[in-house]
Amino acid sequence: MYRAGRVLGITALAPAPGQQVLDLGCGTGLNFPLLQQRTGPSGTIVGIDRSARMLDLARRRAAKAGWDNTILIQADAAETDPATIAAIIESQGGKGLSDAALATYALSLMPEWRKTWAHLTELLRDEARVAVVDMQDPVGWARVLTPLARAACSLGGADITAHPWQAVEQTCNSIVRDSARAGHLQIRAGTLPQAGRRNAGRAASGK
Template identity: 60%
Template sequence: MIPIAEKYRTFAPFYDLMSAEIPVYRAGRKLGIQSLDLRAGGQVLDVGCGTGLNFRHLKEHIGPTGTIIGIDRSAEMLAQARRKATREGWSNIILIQADATTSPTEAIIESIASQGGRPLSDAALATYALSLMKPWEAGWSTMRDLTRLGGQLCVVDMQEPTSRLPGTSALARLACTLGGADITAHPWTAVETHCTDVTTRSARAGHLQIRTGHHSGT
């Protein structure tokens, strides 16, 4: 089996085309971002940002005066995100190469500050990212530590579809296997455990699960 890091290094230039973004996964991204109370001038953290597929949707809410902090461990995926930002003229995006499961929070904060960002974000989201991390709980902890108290946290991830249509579950499992995600991880449960005012959404026959809540500090 190809290690996840090597897989994303190899497929980074083609990721957007291969990710089933439009027919399947964009729906979860949009629902997650819509669930956040993002405002013009706000700062939002995108954990496991990959090639920046969330950026356009986030910018619609925070505008040109807001800031997006994108964190990913893959230099190759970040290179694609940087090209996208340059092509679109998005100057308010800070990209940081870091592993959310192992990189010290203090070091990430220093990197954010060195590029003009605030230490803690108003909101944070992880879309189809935590299920790739081992242990995903460490990635969640980093996500919380980089978000201000009372700010919002959103997890968008995958599970077995609830639909009984033939082949639906097999296709979902195949997509997760190819991407290196653990379809049984269910990382959104952390939002249910550690946040208040939790909202629940789903899409694509239950395959996509979205949870959003307020950082309670617990």
């Protein structure tokens, strides 16, 4: 059900070989195989999650696959100062600022997702690519499935009305839009503007 969004999100993100990609709310690392295919052994995957249990499973996944280019960080992405996270990444051999980032089915779990988004952008270099994959009510013929979709989301702790891909729409350039599963899965990817323009946009929107 949810793999489709993952595949479309990473396709839209299009990370290049050798790049460092940040996977925000990485969970058990289900995105890692698709990211590794793109970035290769010279790239780096940085997984951030607040759950030690999820990260343990992600660590096992990386070990089993033999990926030694994966950095896993336990942190609350809304609460942790981005400078602290950048310092941890550097202390583990990565770059403080990443080339790309994605958040799949993660921001809708974070009540303060706008704050998390602002933190995320501070961990990215100018003109980095960023992708958000998340859920909304199904549309068209599939509207009948709305109660099912809502129940599944609330069971997992997600707010189906959050629509966090708005941040990509509001902040980025060169936006790619996609959807799957009768509109239930929404995919947005874009390019962050240079930091100065990004900060000006944030100030203008009062965030």
